[in-house]
Amino acid sequence: MADLSMEIAGLKLKNPVMVASGTFGHGEEYSELIDLRKLGAIVTKSITVSPREGNPPPRIVETPAGMLNSIGLENDGLKKFIEEHLPFLAKFKTPVIANIAGETQKEFEELASTLSKERQVKALEVNISCPNVEHGGMQFGCSPVGTEEVVRAVRAATDMPLIVKLSPNVTDITEIAKKAKDSGADVISLINTVMGMAIDAETRRPRINRIVAGLSGPAIKPIALRMVWQVAQSIKLPVIGIGGIMNARDALEFFIAGASAVQIGTANFVDTQASIKTIEGINEYLDRKGIKDIKGLIGTLNK
Amino acid sequence: MHSDLKYGKMNLMIQEKARIVEHQQIAPNYYKLTLLSHYISSNTLPGQFIEIRVCDFTVCPLLRRPFSIHGTNKDKKTIEILYEVVGLGTEVLTKHQIGQELDILGPLGNGFTIKKKGKIAILVSGGMGVAPLKALAEHIKAPARYVFMGCKKMDQVVCEKDFSKLGFEVQVATENGSAGKKGLVTDILNGFIDSAQPSELNEINIYACGPKAMLKAVSEIAQQKKLNCQISMEAYMACGIGACKGCAVKTTKGMKMVCKDGPVFPAQEIIWPI
Numbered sequence: 001m002a003d004l005s006m007e008i009a010g011l012k013l014k015n016p017v018m019v020a021s022g023t024f025g026h027g028e029e030y031s032e033l034i035d036l037r038k039l040g041a042i043v044t045k046s047i048t049v050s051p052r053e054g055n056p057p058p059r060i061v062e063t064p065a066g067m068l069n070s071i072g073l074e075n076d077g078l079k080k081f082i083e084e085h086l087p088f089l090a091k092f093k094t095p096v097i098a099n100i101a102g103e104t105q106k107e108f109e110e111l112a113s114t115l116s117k118e119r120q121v122k123a124l125e126v127n128i129s130c131p132n133v134e135h136g137g138m139q140f141g142c143s144p145v146g147t148e149e150v151v152r153a154v155r156a157a158t159d160m161p162l163i164v165k166l167s168p169n170v171t172d173i174t175e176i177a178k179k180a181k182d183s184g185a186d187v188i189s190l191i192n193t194v195m196g197m198a199i200d201a202e203t204r205r206p207r208i209n210r211i212v213a214g215l216s217g218p219a220i221k222p223i224a225l226r227m228v229w230q231v232a233q234s235i236k237l238p239v240i241g242i243g244g245i246m247n248a249r250d251a252l253e254f255f256i257a258g259a260s261a262v263q264i265g266t267a268n269f270v271d272t273q274a275s276i277k278t279i280e281g282i283n284e285y286l287d288r289k290g291i292k293d294i295k296g297l298i299g300t301l302n303k
Numbered sequence: 304m305h306s307d308l309k310y311g312k313m314n315l316m317i318q319e320k321a322r323i324v325e326h327q328q329i330a331p332n333y334y335k336l337t338l339l340s341h342y343i344s345s346n347t348l349p350g351q352f353i354e355i356r357v358c359d360f361t362v363c364p365l366l367r368r369p370f371s372i373h374g375t376n377k378d379k380k381t382i383e384i385l386y387e388v389v390g391l392g393t394e395v396l397t398k399h400q401i402g403q404e405l406d407i408l409g410p411l412g413n414g415f416t417i418k419k420k421g422k423i424a425i426l427v428s429g430g431m432g433v434a435p436l437k438a439l440a441e442h443i444k445a446p447a448r449y450v451f452m453g454c455k456k457m458d459q460v461v462c463e464k465d466f467s468k469l470g471f472e473v474q475v476a477t478e479n480g481s482a483g484k485k486g487l488v489t490d491i492l493n494g495f496i497d498s499a500q501p502s503e504l505n506e507i508n509i510y511a512c513g514p515k516a517m518l519k520a521v522s523e524i525a526q527q528k529k530l531n532c533q534i535s536m537e538a539y540m541a542c543g544i545g546a547c548k549g550c551a552v553k554t555t556k557g558m559k560m561v562c563k564d565g566p567v568f569p570a571q572e573i574i575w576p577i
């Protein structure tokens with residue numbers, strides 16, 4: 001048994017495998033199928049100040065080795081999260097990372113300060129990278145100025161470990177990552193979905209109601225891996241790798257590229273056991289390679 | 304007070320490998336798949352479905368595909384799926400042979416609510432919509448039982464015998480007239496309602512499954528005549544358990560998830576077009 005424990009900016013994890021925002025709800029459904037206590041951390045669905053109904057259907061479609069989604073941040077809102085979902089999650093003792101999405105800087109502040117008072121929440125992940133909303137989301141994360149605005153506001157509102165989740169839909173990811181760091185981020189997580197589109201040629205209609213949507217799954221893994229590597233090279237902050245991770249082998253690539261932890265997203269839909277199997281597979285690999293501690297694998301690309 | 308059999312979600316879901324014990328083509332493009340599943344075969348309510356991972360060593364197709372539970376056999380511990388080949392996922396599914404295993408997730412969703420009140424039960428199916436309705440038919444005790452089936456053409460008319468054995472009167476409509484009445488299944492439904500006595504209308508419970516256009520038409524008929532009607536909806540799905548919010552449908556009670564809140568809904572709750 002290798003040592004899989006990890007500490008990222010004060011956030012203590014028994015292993016570095018988390019489930020990604022929006023792919024795991026608030027854990028209720030999956031708790032019937034997997035033991036949530038085995039996960040490194042649970043990242044909640046994006047929480048907004050007010051409840052959001054989300055976008056009109058159709059919201060998802062499969063594409064080669066991936067899927068497009070335009071959910072539009074459907075969630076019950078901050079109040080219900082604290083009253084109903086958080087108490088449920090707290091039962092499992094697995095660190096909860098609250099993913100927050102504001103439409104404005106002020107909303108981000110409110111979300112951060114309110115959630116920081118909750119003992120069960122161990123870190124915040126700031127979603128400035130959602131491609132499926134009119135206001136906020138990727139608007140912030142696609143410009144250094146927008147990134148700075150939000151991250152500064154959240155930093156001022158919380159003492160918790162602050163994870164900033166970046167969008168891949170930018171020209172230079174390292175520029176945004178640097179800005180996030182300078183504005184007070186403790187950790188960078190990436191990537192959110194890649195903007196994409198699908199058309200039904202028979203009807204000439206878009207497959208997704210809002211036409212443009214976010215691509216996830218194995219199709220985006222090479223993009224995610226490249227960006228994780230670039231960010232890990234360019235700034236001295238821990239990085240959480242996300243994008244197309246289906247199994248331990250995929251996850252290991254991210255550690256080698258420089259990630260200190262990973263998140264499993266779309267794979268949960270394909271195999272509800274994907275996160276657990278990934279943890280087991282990482283262990284096996286480390287034992288086989290004679291590596292005693294996962295930390296010894298981070299950023300070890302042989303060039 | 305009549306207590307309806309409210310088939311809410313009272314059974315837990317599982318993910319497991321299920322062995323294929325039968326797999327045969329029953330009509331052009333239509334297949335019947337029988338899987339061994341101790342748990343699901345005895346813990347399923349009519350109208351629930353499973354998600355099948357059609358191929359577990361590749362990422363294309365990626366997502367699980369949802370299929371209604373067509374029948375269960377508690378003695379043999381099996382469940383039956385009836386499916387139509389419409390694209391890559393269902394095409395890949397046809398390649399699996401007896402003895403092989405499939406990764407399945409279920410039982411999922413809420414089933415039909417079987418109404419105790421009302422002497423006339425009408426099942427309305429369009430195409431593959433027949434799949435969950437056969438499972439439902441086995442539970443219906445109303446004295447007068449009808450199945451109205453709409454199909455494109457004759458060779459897609461399946462399960463007639465299953466319904467007759469269960470004491471249902473089967474009426475068929477095909478779009479090209481190759482079997483039964485030429486026309487749509489809603490023509491049969493309208494005909495039945497028009498010739499019914501006003502007192503009989505209160506006795507009718509409709510249970511429908513099929514393409515969206517058909518469900519919309521059936522819902523409109525039910526609404527006009529104030530008939531009790533439940534419809535089983537379809538939506539593109541990813542997780543199948545209510546976590547991803549992908550399979551949304553607009554209802555009078557807000558956005559609902561077809562996988563978790565449905566797939567069966569009271570017809571009057573759906574806001575068309577969807």
Ligand SMILES: Cc1cc2nc3c(=O)[nH]c(=O)nc-3n(C[C@H](O)[C@H](O)[C@H](O)COP(=O)(O)OP(=O)(O)OC[C@H]3O[C@@H](n4cnc5c(N)ncnc54)[C@H](O)[C@@H]3O)c2cc1C
Nearest residue numbers: 368369370371385386387389390391392393434537538539
């Ligand atoms: C609750 C539920 C129960 C179902 N039960 C059955 C069943 O018992 N038997 C059966 O044959 N089919 C059933 N379906 C539909 C079945 O899931 C789809 O036909 C299947 O997923 C198509 O996969 P594919 O890869 O072959 O097609 P794809 O290549 O994914 O798509 C081919 C075509 O089918 C359409 N399609 C894809 N997925 C769906 C869907 N979920 N609903 C409607 N159209 C779709 C696409 O828009 C496309 O035009 C059910 C769907 C749901 C949601």
Ligand SMILES: Cc1cc2nc3c(=O)[nH]c(=O)nc-3n(C[C@H](O)[C@H](O)[C@H](O)COP(=O)(O)O)c2cc1C
Nearest residue numbers: 020021022046069127191192216217243244265266
């Ligand atoms: C259906 C769906 C919903 C998502 N919702 C959110 C969300 O609410 N907030 C967020 O930060 N990311 C969201 N994401 C993005 C994922 O967290 C993840 O960054 C992305 O899917 C890439 O990882 P993957 O390829 O492993 O899925 C969502 C992704 C999917 C597929």
Ligand code: FES
Nearest residue numbers: 541543545548562
């Ligand atoms: S398919 Fe994920 S919520 Fe219904």
